[in-house]
Amino acid sequence: MAKTIFITGASRGFGKIWAEAFLKRGDQVVATARDLSTLSDLVSTYGDQILPIKLDVNDRAADFDAVKKAKDHFGRIDVLINNAGYGLFGAIEETSEKEARDQIETNVFGLLWMTQAVLPVMREQGSGHIIQVSSVLGIATLPVLGIYNASKFAVEGLSETLATEVKGFGINVTLVEPNGFDTDWAGGSAIRTETISAYDGVKEAFNAGLTEDSFGVPAATVDAILKLVDAEQPPLRYFLGKVALPWVKQVYAERLASWEDWKDVAIAAHGK
Template identity: 60%
Template sequence: MAKTVFITGASRGFGKLWTEALLQKGYNVAATARNISSLDELADKYNGKILPLELDVTDRNSVFKTVERVKEHFGSIDILINNAGYGLFGTLEENTEEEVRQQMETNFFGLVWVTQAVVPIMREQGRGHIIQLSSALGLISFPTLGVYSASKFAVEGLSESLAAEVKGFGIKVTIVEPNEFSTEWGGASAKSSSALPVYENVRTEFFALLSDDLVGIPEATVPAVLKLIESKNPPLRLFLGKAGFPMVKYAYENRFSEWESWSEIANAAHGK
């Protein structure tokens, strides 16, 4: 019996790419997005294997209804890929309240609602694999991407706790941490706050550090994602791309060095 994958943000980028790859491998796919018109061709080609559904992950009631519909249609939900999200560019002073709230509503709360809806189904099945799309920027942060990083740091903390909570029910959790890829994440899918001239040097210095060598090819992620899904013992965390691990390793080495240099003061603050 074919396994069923529930994936959010399936209309473009990683979501659409992985949806097609999963269909080619014979999986049933519930492909959700705010606008599913871009999935029409896949729906015609894989009729019966794909269930395209419009979904705004920030609408909790709609999320639960959609998850139940998928369960009724396919009979199970074996794999959840929480992929919906977007990037917000801008310094903290530039970010508006609406921009900050919407970033968190989509990238974090949307992921929470979908996970909450799917966990009871997987728990009753006694099996399941939840794949949470974080980012290398869920482990380190850069200027002009603070709120985006905050949303992904939240995904990291939530998902690590979730993994321990559901392990006894046969549910596995993996946090996927891509570096930048040439998807629409930094383009059409992204949002940018109105720029203040005072931060122009910050932007210039940051973007000067970036290079094309650090940007991965989206199609190259397909074999890795398929291996992850088919693994009997998937990791809690998985980088995608070659840029994330060196950046994070460098950042954490600096963190440990700083913590160590302040350890005497930190220990004294314990009080006993």
């Protein structure tokens, strides 16, 4: 059965690829972008099947207006995919206040406003699926991406809590956690801080650890996303790529070992 899918950040990357995949199989798509010309090819091919909306997710009122337009146009919203966001590259000390605030504003608050906007619609329907595009960097961290890591850790905590609050309304929540992919995320859409030479070695080590095999092929994610959208009982967390799970297993093994080493101190701190 065809679904109505609302996807933010549909101008390029995962958003554009997934929007087209939904349209190809007959779903109705609400696609948002800051520049609607980036969606003109989809509009010319799929016509009334797609509703393009110009949107900056940082504008809370505009987010609510966009959801209303989508509901009025298609009658319902089955799936929200919060995909809008970008990467901020730079050591934490290098990051300006504006860069840090802009990163959190888009990656966290933009996602929060869109989530709040769609929840009344899904509660009224008694069903819905909110898919938050997080990152493996919301579970484990890499240097020179500190504020981006922080934004995705926030998305993880927000969304895990949300899942417990809305399950009784028939609404599912999934955190999609890709490892690196060859999208524009690290290219033209990324922001880079002014450098401090003291961190040159950290950045060199970071870059040296990247290989061609570290990055997946964006188009290869389509089948996984279609399966997720169609799942009757979707998971809370959903990795994309072959790098994420082995790395997270290693990170959590190290965390558990450290916690065990300090457990007697932790227990004593309880006081009774």
